[in-house]
Amino acid sequence: MSAKLLAVNLAALTCSSLFYGMFSVLFATSMYLLVGRYLATRRSGNSPRESIFRSTVFIAAICLFCAVTAHWITTVYRAFLAFVYFQHGDSALEFYADAAQVTELVQEGFLMISILIGDSLIIHRLWVVWEHRLTVIVFPICSLAALTMTSAVSMYTTSRKIPGKDVFSDPWLTSNCILTLVTNVYSTVLIIIKVWNITRVARPIGGSSLRGFLVIVVESAAIYASWAIFFTVTYQTRSLVQFIVIQAAPEVVGIVNALIHTRVGLGWAIEAQESPAPSQMAFAKVGxxxxxxxxxxxxxxxxxxxxxxxxxxxxxxxxxxxxxxxxxxxxxxxxxxxxxxxxxxxxxxxxxxxxxx
Known part of the structure:
Protein backbone atom coordinates (compact mmCIF):
# COMPACT_ATOMS: atom_id res chain seq x y z
CA MET A 1 0.00 0.00 0.00
CA SER A 2 2.82 2.42 0.83
CA ALA A 3 4.48 2.11 -2.58
CA LYS A 4 1.11 2.45 -4.33
CA LEU A 5 0.27 5.62 -2.38
CA LEU A 6 3.53 7.28 -3.45
CA ALA A 7 3.03 6.09 -7.02
CA VAL A 8 -0.48 7.51 -7.34
CA ASN A 9 0.62 10.86 -5.91
CA LEU A 10 3.45 11.08 -8.44
CA ALA A 11 1.00 10.09 -11.18
CA ALA A 12 -1.41 12.75 -9.93
CA LEU A 13 1.37 15.35 -10.16
CA THR A 14 2.14 14.26 -13.72
CA CYS A 15 -1.50 14.33 -14.86
CA SER A 16 -2.13 17.66 -13.17
CA SER A 17 0.88 19.19 -14.92
CA LEU A 18 -0.21 17.79 -18.28
CA PHE A 19 -3.78 19.03 -17.93
CA TYR A 20 -2.61 22.38 -16.60
CA GLY A 21 -0.48 22.89 -19.70
CA MET A 22 -3.50 22.15 -21.90
CA PHE A 23 -5.65 24.50 -19.86
CA SER A 24 -3.07 27.31 -20.06
CA VAL A 25 -2.95 27.12 -23.86
CA LEU A 26 -6.75 27.06 -24.17
CA PHE A 27 -7.16 29.89 -21.68
CA ALA A 28 -4.62 32.11 -23.45
CA THR A 29 -6.27 31.39 -26.81
CA SER A 30 -9.78 32.12 -25.54
CA MET A 31 -8.70 35.39 -23.91
CA TYR A 32 -6.93 36.46 -27.09
CA LEU A 33 -10.05 35.77 -29.17
CA LEU A 34 -12.49 37.39 -26.73
CA VAL A 35 -10.44 40.52 -26.16
CA GLY A 36 -9.51 40.75 -29.85
CA ARG A 37 -13.16 40.62 -30.90
CA TYR A 38 -14.07 43.25 -28.32
CA LEU A 39 -11.34 45.62 -29.52
CA ALA A 40 -12.25 45.02 -33.16
CA THR A 41 -15.88 45.83 -32.40
CA ARG A 42 -14.88 49.09 -30.74
CA ARG A 43 -12.66 50.08 -33.68
CA SER A 44 -15.53 49.45 -36.09
CA GLY A 45 -17.67 51.98 -34.24
CA ASN A 46 -20.10 49.44 -32.82
CA SER A 47 -19.09 49.92 -29.21
CA PRO A 48 -20.68 47.31 -26.89
CA ARG A 49 -22.91 48.56 -24.11
CA GLU A 50 -20.76 46.87 -21.46
CA SER A 51 -17.01 46.51 -21.35
CA ILE A 52 -15.77 42.94 -21.63
CA PHE A 53 -13.48 43.55 -18.68
CA ARG A 54 -16.57 43.97 -16.51
CA SER A 55 -18.52 41.03 -17.88
CA THR A 56 -19.36 38.07 -15.69
CA VAL A 57 -17.84 35.53 -18.06
CA PHE A 58 -14.51 37.37 -18.35
CA ILE A 59 -14.14 37.93 -14.59
CA ALA A 60 -15.15 34.33 -13.80
CA ALA A 61 -12.67 32.99 -16.36
CA ILE A 62 -9.85 35.02 -14.76
CA CYS A 63 -10.83 33.81 -11.26
CA LEU A 64 -10.98 30.22 -12.49
CA PHE A 65 -7.53 30.52 -14.03
CA CYS A 66 -6.12 31.89 -10.75
CA ALA A 67 -7.72 29.08 -8.72
CA VAL A 68 -6.49 26.35 -11.07
CA THR A 69 -2.99 27.85 -11.15
CA ALA A 70 -2.86 28.09 -7.36
CA HIS A 71 -4.00 24.45 -7.08
CA TRP A 72 -1.30 23.26 -9.47
CA ILE A 73 1.40 25.28 -7.67
CA THR A 74 0.30 23.76 -4.37
CA THR A 75 0.50 20.26 -5.88
CA VAL A 76 4.05 20.86 -7.07
CA TYR A 77 5.01 22.42 -3.75
CA ARG A 78 3.66 19.40 -1.85
CA ALA A 79 5.81 17.11 -3.98
CA PHE A 80 8.93 19.10 -3.07
CA LEU A 81 7.92 19.04 0.59
CA ALA A 82 7.37 15.28 0.59
CA PHE A 83 10.53 14.22 -1.23
CA VAL A 84 12.98 16.96 -0.24
CA TYR A 85 12.10 19.09 2.79
CA PHE A 86 9.81 17.06 5.08
CA GLN A 87 12.21 15.28 7.45
CA HIS A 88 14.91 15.53 4.75
CA GLY A 89 12.79 13.53 2.31
CA ASP A 90 12.85 10.33 4.38
CA SER A 91 9.12 10.32 5.24
CA ALA A 92 7.31 11.03 2.00
CA LEU A 93 4.75 8.33 2.74
CA GLU A 94 3.98 9.79 6.15
CA PHE A 95 3.58 13.23 4.61
CA TYR A 96 1.06 12.10 1.98
CA ALA A 97 -0.82 9.93 4.49
CA ASP A 98 -1.44 12.92 6.77
CA ALA A 99 -4.56 14.53 5.36
CA ALA A 100 -4.48 17.23 8.04
CA GLN A 101 -1.40 18.89 6.54
CA VAL A 102 -1.86 22.60 5.97
CA THR A 103 -0.86 22.28 2.32
CA GLU A 104 -3.43 19.49 1.90
CA LEU A 105 -6.18 21.76 3.21
CA VAL A 106 -5.04 24.63 0.97
CA GLN A 107 -5.00 22.30 -2.02
CA GLU A 108 -8.50 21.03 -1.24
CA GLY A 109 -9.70 24.62 -0.82
CA PHE A 110 -8.52 25.60 -4.30
CA LEU A 111 -10.11 22.42 -5.62
CA MET A 112 -13.50 23.35 -4.18
CA ILE A 113 -13.22 26.96 -5.40
CA SER A 114 -12.52 25.76 -8.95
CA ILE A 115 -15.55 23.46 -8.94
CA LEU A 116 -17.79 26.18 -7.51
CA ILE A 117 -16.69 28.67 -10.20
CA GLY A 118 -17.24 26.06 -12.92
CA ASP A 119 -20.76 25.32 -11.66
CA SER A 120 -21.51 29.03 -11.42
CA LEU A 121 -20.51 29.50 -15.06
CA ILE A 122 -22.82 26.75 -16.31
CA ILE A 123 -25.68 28.24 -14.25
CA HIS A 124 -24.93 31.65 -15.77
CA ARG A 125 -25.13 30.15 -19.28
CA LEU A 126 -28.48 28.58 -18.39
CA TRP A 127 -29.73 31.93 -17.10
CA VAL A 128 -28.68 33.75 -20.26
CA VAL A 129 -30.09 31.13 -22.66
CA TRP A 130 -33.44 31.13 -20.86
CA GLU A 131 -33.65 34.93 -21.12
CA HIS A 132 -32.95 35.64 -17.43
CA ARG A 133 -35.84 33.55 -16.17
CA LEU A 134 -35.26 33.07 -12.44
CA THR A 135 -37.56 30.08 -12.04
CA VAL A 136 -35.27 28.01 -14.25
CA ILE A 137 -32.16 28.55 -12.14
CA VAL A 138 -33.72 28.07 -8.71
CA PHE A 139 -32.84 24.36 -8.57
CA PRO A 140 -29.18 24.67 -9.70
CA ILE A 141 -28.66 27.58 -7.30
CA CYS A 142 -29.93 25.41 -4.46
CA SER A 143 -27.60 22.58 -5.48
CA LEU A 144 -24.71 25.07 -5.72
CA ALA A 145 -25.48 26.31 -2.19
CA ALA A 146 -25.60 22.73 -0.95
CA LEU A 147 -22.26 22.04 -2.66
CA THR A 148 -20.73 25.04 -0.91
CA MET A 149 -21.96 23.79 2.46
CA THR A 150 -20.81 20.19 1.96
CA SER A 151 -17.41 21.41 0.71
CA ALA A 152 -16.91 23.41 3.89
CA VAL A 153 -17.94 20.40 6.01
CA SER A 154 -15.60 18.14 4.02
CA MET A 155 -12.65 20.47 4.63
CA TYR A 156 -13.47 20.59 8.33
CA THR A 157 -13.62 16.80 8.67
CA THR A 158 -10.35 16.53 6.72
CA SER A 159 -8.61 18.91 9.12
CA ARG A 160 -9.77 16.77 12.07
CA LYS A 161 -8.77 13.49 10.49
CA ILE A 162 -6.22 11.36 12.37
CA PRO A 163 -3.07 10.53 10.34
CA GLY A 164 -3.18 7.01 8.97
CA LYS A 165 -6.99 6.83 9.00
CA ASP A 166 -8.76 5.35 6.00
CA VAL A 167 -8.91 7.95 3.21
CA PHE A 168 -12.19 6.46 1.96
CA SER A 169 -14.10 7.22 5.16
CA ASP A 170 -15.29 10.68 4.13
CA PRO A 171 -18.87 10.54 2.75
CA TRP A 172 -18.87 14.27 1.96
CA LEU A 173 -16.62 13.77 -1.07
CA THR A 174 -19.27 11.59 -2.68
CA SER A 175 -21.92 14.18 -1.88
CA ASN A 176 -19.83 16.91 -3.49
CA CYS A 177 -19.39 14.86 -6.64
CA ILE A 178 -23.10 14.04 -6.92
CA LEU A 179 -24.14 17.67 -6.38
CA THR A 180 -21.83 19.06 -9.05
CA LEU A 181 -22.92 16.32 -11.44
CA VAL A 182 -26.60 17.12 -10.85
CA THR A 183 -25.99 20.84 -11.42
CA ASN A 184 -24.19 20.32 -14.70
CA VAL A 185 -26.59 17.70 -16.08
CA TYR A 186 -29.67 19.76 -15.17
CA SER A 187 -28.27 22.96 -16.69
CA THR A 188 -27.03 21.24 -19.84
CA VAL A 189 -30.34 19.47 -20.46
CA LEU A 190 -32.32 22.70 -20.16
CA ILE A 191 -29.90 24.53 -22.45
CA ILE A 192 -30.33 21.75 -25.01
CA ILE A 193 -34.12 21.97 -24.78
CA LYS A 194 -34.14 25.75 -25.21
CA VAL A 195 -31.70 25.88 -28.13
CA TRP A 196 -33.34 22.91 -29.85
CA ASN A 197 -36.78 24.53 -29.67
CA ILE A 198 -35.40 27.75 -31.15
CA THR A 199 -33.58 26.08 -34.04
CA ARG A 200 -36.56 23.82 -34.76
CA VAL A 201 -38.85 26.74 -35.63
CA ALA A 202 -36.30 29.27 -36.95
CA ARG A 203 -33.48 28.63 -39.38
CA PRO A 204 -30.57 31.11 -39.29
CA ILE A 205 -29.95 32.96 -42.57
CA GLY A 206 -26.48 34.22 -41.73
CA GLY A 207 -23.96 34.28 -38.88
CA SER A 208 -23.15 31.56 -36.44
CA SER A 209 -25.48 28.63 -35.91
CA LEU A 210 -27.09 27.98 -32.54
CA ARG A 211 -26.74 24.26 -33.09
CA GLY A 212 -22.99 24.73 -33.29
CA PHE A 213 -23.11 26.30 -29.84
CA LEU A 214 -25.31 23.42 -28.71
CA VAL A 215 -22.70 20.87 -29.80
CA ILE A 216 -20.00 22.78 -27.90
CA VAL A 217 -22.02 22.81 -24.68
CA VAL A 218 -22.96 19.12 -24.94
CA GLU A 219 -19.38 18.01 -25.61
CA SER A 220 -18.01 20.04 -22.70
CA ALA A 221 -20.72 18.77 -20.35
CA ALA A 222 -19.98 15.19 -21.43
CA ILE A 223 -16.31 15.62 -20.50
CA TYR A 224 -17.13 16.98 -17.07
CA ALA A 225 -19.86 14.39 -16.40
CA SER A 226 -17.47 11.59 -17.38
CA TRP A 227 -14.92 12.88 -14.91
CA ALA A 228 -17.50 13.13 -12.08
CA ILE A 229 -18.85 9.62 -12.72
CA PHE A 230 -15.34 8.17 -12.95
CA PHE A 231 -14.36 9.73 -9.62
CA THR A 232 -17.52 8.42 -7.93
CA VAL A 233 -16.87 4.90 -9.18
CA THR A 234 -13.20 4.87 -8.16
CA TYR A 235 -13.99 6.33 -4.73
CA GLN A 236 -16.82 3.89 -4.01
CA THR A 237 -14.68 0.92 -5.12
CA ARG A 238 -11.88 2.18 -2.81
CA SER A 239 -9.38 2.47 -5.62
CA LEU A 240 -6.29 4.62 -5.19
CA VAL A 241 -6.85 5.89 -8.72
CA GLN A 242 -9.27 8.36 -7.17
CA PHE A 243 -6.25 10.37 -6.01
CA ILE A 244 -5.30 10.98 -9.64
CA VAL A 245 -8.86 11.87 -10.60
CA ILE A 246 -9.48 14.29 -7.74
CA GLN A 247 -6.13 16.06 -8.13
CA ALA A 248 -6.83 16.70 -11.81
CA ALA A 249 -10.33 18.04 -11.12
CA PRO A 250 -9.53 21.80 -11.23
CA GLU A 251 -7.65 21.40 -14.50
CA VAL A 252 -10.57 19.45 -16.00
CA VAL A 253 -13.01 22.17 -14.93
CA GLY A 254 -10.75 24.80 -16.48
CA ILE A 255 -10.36 22.86 -19.73
CA VAL A 256 -14.13 22.39 -20.07
CA ASN A 257 -14.84 26.11 -19.71
CA ALA A 258 -11.86 27.20 -21.80
CA LEU A 259 -12.98 24.86 -24.60
CA ILE A 260 -16.36 26.61 -24.75
CA HIS A 261 -14.81 30.09 -24.81
CA THR A 262 -12.17 29.09 -27.37
CA ARG A 263 -14.55 27.42 -29.80
CA VAL A 264 -17.03 30.28 -29.56
CA GLY A 265 -14.20 32.74 -30.13
CA LEU A 266 -12.96 30.79 -33.14
CA GLY A 267 -16.49 30.82 -34.55
CA TRP A 268 -16.54 34.61 -34.20
CA ALA A 269 -13.18 34.90 -35.94
CA ILE A 270 -14.28 32.74 -38.88
CA GLU A 271 -17.57 34.61 -39.13
CA ALA A 272 -15.73 37.95 -39.20
CA GLN A 273 -13.46 36.75 -42.03
CA GLU A 274 -16.34 35.41 -44.13
CA SER A 275 -18.73 38.33 -43.56
CA PRO A 276 -19.26 40.73 -46.48
CA ALA A 277 -17.85 44.22 -46.58
CA PRO A 278 -20.10 46.94 -45.13
CA SER A 279 -20.47 48.61 -48.58
CA GLN A 280 -21.95 45.55 -50.23
CA MET A 281 -25.76 45.85 -50.29
CA ALA A 282 -28.52 44.23 -52.27
CA PHE A 283 -31.95 45.65 -53.09
CA ALA A 284 -35.01 43.75 -54.25
CA LYS A 285 -36.20 44.61 -57.73
CA VAL A 286 -39.63 46.19 -57.96
CA GLY A 287 -41.81 44.53 -60.55
Whole structure:
Protein backbone atom coordinates (compact mmCIF):
# COMPACT_ATOMS: atom_id res chain seq x y z
CA MET A 1 0.00 0.00 0.00
CA SER A 2 2.82 2.42 0.83
CA ALA A 3 4.48 2.11 -2.58
CA LYS A 4 1.11 2.45 -4.33
CA LEU A 5 0.27 5.62 -2.38
CA LEU A 6 3.53 7.28 -3.45
CA ALA A 7 3.03 6.09 -7.02
CA VAL A 8 -0.48 7.51 -7.34
CA ASN A 9 0.62 10.86 -5.91
CA LEU A 10 3.45 11.08 -8.44
CA ALA A 11 1.00 10.09 -11.18
CA ALA A 12 -1.41 12.75 -9.93
CA LEU A 13 1.37 15.35 -10.16
CA THR A 14 2.14 14.26 -13.72
CA CYS A 15 -1.50 14.33 -14.86
CA SER A 16 -2.13 17.66 -13.17
CA SER A 17 0.88 19.19 -14.92
CA LEU A 18 -0.21 17.79 -18.28
CA PHE A 19 -3.78 19.03 -17.93
CA TYR A 20 -2.61 22.38 -16.60
CA GLY A 21 -0.48 22.89 -19.70
CA MET A 22 -3.50 22.15 -21.90
CA PHE A 23 -5.65 24.50 -19.86
CA SER A 24 -3.07 27.31 -20.06
CA VAL A 25 -2.95 27.12 -23.86
CA LEU A 26 -6.75 27.06 -24.17
CA PHE A 27 -7.16 29.89 -21.68
CA ALA A 28 -4.62 32.11 -23.45
CA THR A 29 -6.27 31.39 -26.81
CA SER A 30 -9.78 32.12 -25.54
CA MET A 31 -8.70 35.39 -23.91
CA TYR A 32 -6.93 36.46 -27.09
CA LEU A 33 -10.05 35.77 -29.17
CA LEU A 34 -12.49 37.39 -26.73
CA VAL A 35 -10.44 40.52 -26.16
CA GLY A 36 -9.51 40.75 -29.85
CA ARG A 37 -13.16 40.62 -30.90
CA TYR A 38 -14.07 43.25 -28.32
CA LEU A 39 -11.34 45.62 -29.52
CA ALA A 40 -12.25 45.02 -33.16
CA THR A 41 -15.88 45.83 -32.40
CA ARG A 42 -14.88 49.09 -30.74
CA ARG A 43 -12.66 50.08 -33.68
CA SER A 44 -15.53 49.45 -36.09
CA GLY A 45 -17.67 51.98 -34.24
CA ASN A 46 -20.10 49.44 -32.82
CA SER A 47 -19.09 49.92 -29.21
CA PRO A 48 -20.68 47.31 -26.89
CA ARG A 49 -22.91 48.56 -24.11
CA GLU A 50 -20.76 46.87 -21.46
CA SER A 51 -17.01 46.51 -21.35
CA ILE A 52 -15.77 42.94 -21.63
CA PHE A 53 -13.48 43.55 -18.68
CA ARG A 54 -16.57 43.97 -16.51
CA SER A 55 -18.52 41.03 -17.88
CA THR A 56 -19.36 38.07 -15.69
CA VAL A 57 -17.84 35.53 -18.06
CA PHE A 58 -14.51 37.37 -18.35
CA ILE A 59 -14.14 37.93 -14.59
CA ALA A 60 -15.15 34.33 -13.80
CA ALA A 61 -12.67 32.99 -16.36
CA ILE A 62 -9.85 35.02 -14.76
CA CYS A 63 -10.83 33.81 -11.26
CA LEU A 64 -10.98 30.22 -12.49
CA PHE A 65 -7.53 30.52 -14.03
CA CYS A 66 -6.12 31.89 -10.75
CA ALA A 67 -7.72 29.08 -8.72
CA VAL A 68 -6.49 26.35 -11.07
CA THR A 69 -2.99 27.85 -11.15
CA ALA A 70 -2.86 28.09 -7.36
CA HIS A 71 -4.00 24.45 -7.08
CA TRP A 72 -1.30 23.26 -9.47
CA ILE A 73 1.40 25.28 -7.67
CA THR A 74 0.30 23.76 -4.37
CA THR A 75 0.50 20.26 -5.88
CA VAL A 76 4.05 20.86 -7.07
CA TYR A 77 5.01 22.42 -3.75
CA ARG A 78 3.66 19.40 -1.85
CA ALA A 79 5.81 17.11 -3.98
CA PHE A 80 8.93 19.10 -3.07
CA LEU A 81 7.92 19.04 0.59
CA ALA A 82 7.37 15.28 0.59
CA PHE A 83 10.53 14.22 -1.23
CA VAL A 84 12.98 16.96 -0.24
CA TYR A 85 12.10 19.09 2.79
CA PHE A 86 9.81 17.06 5.08
CA GLN A 87 12.21 15.28 7.45
CA HIS A 88 14.91 15.53 4.75
CA GLY A 89 12.79 13.53 2.31
CA ASP A 90 12.85 10.33 4.38
CA SER A 91 9.12 10.32 5.24
CA ALA A 92 7.31 11.03 2.00
CA LEU A 93 4.75 8.33 2.74
CA GLU A 94 3.98 9.79 6.15
CA PHE A 95 3.58 13.23 4.61
CA TYR A 96 1.06 12.10 1.98
CA ALA A 97 -0.82 9.93 4.49
CA ASP A 98 -1.44 12.92 6.77
CA ALA A 99 -4.56 14.53 5.36
CA ALA A 100 -4.48 17.23 8.04
CA GLN A 101 -1.40 18.89 6.54
CA VAL A 102 -1.86 22.60 5.97
CA THR A 103 -0.86 22.28 2.32
CA GLU A 104 -3.43 19.49 1.90
CA LEU A 105 -6.18 21.76 3.21
CA VAL A 106 -5.04 24.63 0.97
CA GLN A 107 -5.00 22.30 -2.02
CA GLU A 108 -8.50 21.03 -1.24
CA GLY A 109 -9.70 24.62 -0.82
CA PHE A 110 -8.52 25.60 -4.30
CA LEU A 111 -10.11 22.42 -5.62
CA MET A 112 -13.50 23.35 -4.18
CA ILE A 113 -13.22 26.96 -5.40
CA SER A 114 -12.52 25.76 -8.95
CA ILE A 115 -15.55 23.46 -8.94
CA LEU A 116 -17.79 26.18 -7.51
CA ILE A 117 -16.69 28.67 -10.20
CA GLY A 118 -17.24 26.06 -12.92
CA ASP A 119 -20.76 25.32 -11.66
CA SER A 120 -21.51 29.03 -11.42
CA LEU A 121 -20.51 29.50 -15.06
CA ILE A 122 -22.82 26.75 -16.31
CA ILE A 123 -25.68 28.24 -14.25
CA HIS A 124 -24.93 31.65 -15.77
CA ARG A 125 -25.13 30.15 -19.28
CA LEU A 126 -28.48 28.58 -18.39
CA TRP A 127 -29.73 31.93 -17.10
CA VAL A 128 -28.68 33.75 -20.26
CA VAL A 129 -30.09 31.13 -22.66
CA TRP A 130 -33.44 31.13 -20.86
CA GLU A 131 -33.65 34.93 -21.12
CA HIS A 132 -32.95 35.64 -17.43
CA ARG A 133 -35.84 33.55 -16.17
CA LEU A 134 -35.26 33.07 -12.44
CA THR A 135 -37.56 30.08 -12.04
CA VAL A 136 -35.27 28.01 -14.25
CA ILE A 137 -32.16 28.55 -12.14
CA VAL A 138 -33.72 28.07 -8.71
CA PHE A 139 -32.84 24.36 -8.57
CA PRO A 140 -29.18 24.67 -9.70
CA ILE A 141 -28.66 27.58 -7.30
CA CYS A 142 -29.93 25.41 -4.46
CA SER A 143 -27.60 22.58 -5.48
CA LEU A 144 -24.71 25.07 -5.72
CA ALA A 145 -25.48 26.31 -2.19
CA ALA A 146 -25.60 22.73 -0.95
CA LEU A 147 -22.26 22.04 -2.66
CA THR A 148 -20.73 25.04 -0.91
CA MET A 149 -21.96 23.79 2.46
CA THR A 150 -20.81 20.19 1.96
CA SER A 151 -17.41 21.41 0.71
CA ALA A 152 -16.91 23.41 3.89
CA VAL A 153 -17.94 20.40 6.01
CA SER A 154 -15.60 18.14 4.02
CA MET A 155 -12.65 20.47 4.63
CA TYR A 156 -13.47 20.59 8.33
CA THR A 157 -13.62 16.80 8.67
CA THR A 158 -10.35 16.53 6.72
CA SER A 159 -8.61 18.91 9.12
CA ARG A 160 -9.77 16.77 12.07
CA LYS A 161 -8.77 13.49 10.49
CA ILE A 162 -6.22 11.36 12.37
CA PRO A 163 -3.07 10.53 10.34
CA GLY A 164 -3.18 7.01 8.97
CA LYS A 165 -6.99 6.83 9.00
CA ASP A 166 -8.76 5.35 6.00
CA VAL A 167 -8.91 7.95 3.21
CA PHE A 168 -12.19 6.46 1.96
CA SER A 169 -14.10 7.22 5.16
CA ASP A 170 -15.29 10.68 4.13
CA PRO A 171 -18.87 10.54 2.75
CA TRP A 172 -18.87 14.27 1.96
CA LEU A 173 -16.62 13.77 -1.07
CA THR A 174 -19.27 11.59 -2.68
CA SER A 175 -21.92 14.18 -1.88
CA ASN A 176 -19.83 16.91 -3.49
CA CYS A 177 -19.39 14.86 -6.64
CA ILE A 178 -23.10 14.04 -6.92
CA LEU A 179 -24.14 17.67 -6.38
CA THR A 180 -21.83 19.06 -9.05
CA LEU A 181 -22.92 16.32 -11.44
CA VAL A 182 -26.60 17.12 -10.85
CA THR A 183 -25.99 20.84 -11.42
CA ASN A 184 -24.19 20.32 -14.70
CA VAL A 185 -26.59 17.70 -16.08
CA TYR A 186 -29.67 19.76 -15.17
CA SER A 187 -28.27 22.96 -16.69
CA THR A 188 -27.03 21.24 -19.84
CA VAL A 189 -30.34 19.47 -20.46
CA LEU A 190 -32.32 22.70 -20.16
CA ILE A 191 -29.90 24.53 -22.45
CA ILE A 192 -30.33 21.75 -25.01
CA ILE A 193 -34.12 21.97 -24.78
CA LYS A 194 -34.14 25.75 -25.21
CA VAL A 195 -31.70 25.88 -28.13
CA TRP A 196 -33.34 22.91 -29.85
CA ASN A 197 -36.78 24.53 -29.67
CA ILE A 198 -35.40 27.75 -31.15
CA THR A 199 -33.58 26.08 -34.04
CA ARG A 200 -36.56 23.82 -34.76
CA VAL A 201 -38.85 26.74 -35.63
CA ALA A 202 -36.30 29.27 -36.95
CA ARG A 203 -33.48 28.63 -39.38
CA PRO A 204 -30.57 31.11 -39.29
CA ILE A 205 -29.95 32.96 -42.57
CA GLY A 206 -26.48 34.22 -41.73
CA GLY A 207 -23.96 34.28 -38.88
CA SER A 208 -23.15 31.56 -36.44
CA SER A 209 -25.48 28.63 -35.91
CA LEU A 210 -27.09 27.98 -32.54
CA ARG A 211 -26.74 24.26 -33.09
CA GLY A 212 -22.99 24.73 -33.29
CA PHE A 213 -23.11 26.30 -29.84
CA LEU A 214 -25.31 23.42 -28.71
CA VAL A 215 -22.70 20.87 -29.80
CA ILE A 216 -20.00 22.78 -27.90
CA VAL A 217 -22.02 22.81 -24.68
CA VAL A 218 -22.96 19.12 -24.94
CA GLU A 219 -19.38 18.01 -25.61
CA SER A 220 -18.01 20.04 -22.70
CA ALA A 221 -20.72 18.77 -20.35
CA ALA A 222 -19.98 15.19 -21.43
CA ILE A 223 -16.31 15.62 -20.50
CA TYR A 224 -17.13 16.98 -17.07
CA ALA A 225 -19.86 14.39 -16.40
CA SER A 226 -17.47 11.59 -17.38
CA TRP A 227 -14.92 12.88 -14.91
CA ALA A 228 -17.50 13.13 -12.08
CA ILE A 229 -18.85 9.62 -12.72
CA PHE A 230 -15.34 8.17 -12.95
CA PHE A 231 -14.36 9.73 -9.62
CA THR A 232 -17.52 8.42 -7.93
CA VAL A 233 -16.87 4.90 -9.18
CA THR A 234 -13.20 4.87 -8.16
CA TYR A 235 -13.99 6.33 -4.73
CA GLN A 236 -16.82 3.89 -4.01
CA THR A 237 -14.68 0.92 -5.12
CA ARG A 238 -11.88 2.18 -2.81
CA SER A 239 -9.38 2.47 -5.62
CA LEU A 240 -6.29 4.62 -5.19
CA VAL A 241 -6.85 5.89 -8.72
CA GLN A 242 -9.27 8.36 -7.17
CA PHE A 243 -6.25 10.37 -6.01
CA ILE A 244 -5.30 10.98 -9.64
CA VAL A 245 -8.86 11.87 -10.60
CA ILE A 246 -9.48 14.29 -7.74
CA GLN A 247 -6.13 16.06 -8.13
CA ALA A 248 -6.83 16.70 -11.81
CA ALA A 249 -10.33 18.04 -11.12
CA PRO A 250 -9.53 21.80 -11.23
CA GLU A 251 -7.65 21.40 -14.50
CA VAL A 252 -10.57 19.45 -16.00
CA VAL A 253 -13.01 22.17 -14.93
CA GLY A 254 -10.75 24.80 -16.48
CA ILE A 255 -10.36 22.86 -19.73
CA VAL A 256 -14.13 22.39 -20.07
CA ASN A 257 -14.84 26.11 -19.71
CA ALA A 258 -11.86 27.20 -21.80
CA LEU A 259 -12.98 24.86 -24.60
CA ILE A 260 -16.36 26.61 -24.75
CA HIS A 261 -14.81 30.09 -24.81
CA THR A 262 -12.17 29.09 -27.37
CA ARG A 263 -14.55 27.42 -29.80
CA VAL A 264 -17.03 30.28 -29.56
CA GLY A 265 -14.20 32.74 -30.13
CA LEU A 266 -12.96 30.79 -33.14
CA GLY A 267 -16.49 30.82 -34.55
CA TRP A 268 -16.54 34.61 -34.20
CA ALA A 269 -13.18 34.90 -35.94
CA ILE A 270 -14.28 32.74 -38.88
CA GLU A 271 -17.57 34.61 -39.13
CA ALA A 272 -15.73 37.95 -39.20
CA GLN A 273 -13.46 36.75 -42.03
CA GLU A 274 -16.34 35.41 -44.13
CA SER A 275 -18.73 38.33 -43.56
CA PRO A 276 -19.26 40.73 -46.48
CA ALA A 277 -17.85 44.22 -46.58
CA PRO A 278 -20.10 46.94 -45.13
CA SER A 279 -20.47 48.61 -48.58
CA GLN A 280 -21.95 45.55 -50.23
CA MET A 281 -25.76 45.85 -50.29
CA ALA A 282 -28.52 44.23 -52.27
CA PHE A 283 -31.95 45.65 -53.09
CA ALA A 284 -35.01 43.75 -54.25
CA LYS A 285 -36.20 44.61 -57.73
CA VAL A 286 -39.63 46.19 -57.96
CA GLY A 287 -41.81 44.53 -60.55
CA UNK A 288 -41.24 41.16 -62.19
CA UNK A 289 -37.92 39.36 -62.21
CA UNK A 290 -36.89 36.64 -64.63
CA UNK A 291 -35.68 33.56 -62.74
CA UNK A 292 -33.09 31.10 -64.08
CA UNK A 293 -35.91 28.60 -64.74
CA UNK A 294 -37.60 31.03 -67.18
CA UNK A 295 -40.50 31.91 -64.87
CA UNK A 296 -41.42 35.29 -63.51
CA UNK A 297 -41.97 36.30 -59.93
CA UNK A 298 -43.00 39.58 -58.35
CA UNK A 299 -40.69 41.85 -56.39
CA UNK A 300 -42.11 40.64 -53.09
CA UNK A 301 -41.48 37.03 -54.11
CA UNK A 302 -37.98 37.92 -55.20
CA UNK A 303 -37.36 39.57 -51.85
CA UNK A 304 -38.76 36.75 -49.76
CA UNK A 305 -37.20 33.95 -51.80
CA UNK A 306 -34.09 32.78 -49.81
CA UNK A 307 -30.89 32.83 -51.81
CA UNK A 308 -28.66 29.78 -51.70
CA UNK A 309 -25.64 31.92 -52.48
CA UNK A 310 -23.22 32.83 -49.71
CA UNK A 311 -23.47 36.58 -49.26
CA UNK A 312 -19.86 36.61 -48.13
CA UNK A 313 -18.78 35.98 -51.74
CA UNK A 314 -20.10 39.37 -52.89
CA UNK A 315 -22.98 40.54 -54.99
CA UNK A 316 -21.61 39.15 -58.23
CA UNK A 317 -23.03 35.74 -57.41
CA UNK A 318 -26.23 37.01 -55.81
CA UNK A 319 -29.65 36.21 -57.26
CA UNK A 320 -31.07 39.68 -56.46
CA UNK A 321 -31.28 42.39 -59.15
CA UNK A 322 -30.48 46.06 -58.75
CA UNK A 323 -32.03 48.73 -61.04
CA UNK A 324 -30.94 52.22 -61.92
CA UNK A 325 -32.63 54.92 -59.91
CA UNK A 326 -33.78 58.20 -61.56
CA UNK A 327 -34.00 61.17 -59.26
CA UNK A 328 -36.77 63.62 -60.22
CA UNK A 329 -36.72 62.53 -63.91
CA UNK A 330 -33.45 64.39 -64.58
CA UNK A 331 -31.02 62.15 -66.45
CA UNK A 332 -28.06 64.14 -65.21
CA UNK A 333 -29.10 63.23 -61.70
CA UNK A 334 -29.52 59.58 -62.58
CA UNK A 335 -27.28 57.45 -60.40
CA UNK A 336 -26.09 54.14 -61.74
CA UNK A 337 -25.90 51.45 -59.12
CA UNK A 338 -23.88 48.24 -59.42
CA UNK A 339 -25.80 45.48 -61.14
CA UNK A 340 -25.89 41.94 -59.81
CA UNK A 341 -27.50 39.08 -61.70
CA UNK A 342 -27.54 40.40 -65.27
CA UNK A 343 -27.82 43.53 -67.44
CA UNK A 344 -30.65 46.04 -67.09
CA UNK A 345 -31.89 47.86 -70.24
CA UNK A 346 -31.02 51.55 -70.49
CA UNK A 347 -33.59 54.27 -69.97
CA UNK A 348 -33.31 55.39 -73.65
CA UNK A 349 -34.18 51.93 -74.92
CA UNK A 350 -37.22 51.76 -72.66
CA UNK A 351 -38.46 55.13 -73.92
CA UNK A 352 -38.08 54.09 -77.57
CA UNK A 353 -39.96 50.89 -76.90
CA UNK A 354 -42.85 52.90 -75.45
CA UNK A 355 -42.87 55.27 -78.49
CA UNK A 356 -41.86 58.35 -76.51
CA UNK A 357 -39.55 60.92 -78.16
Missing amino acids: RTRTPQGTEETGAESWMRPSSVDFGRGLKESSLDVERVSLGGDRSATEELPVAGGDVPCIEEEEKAQGEP
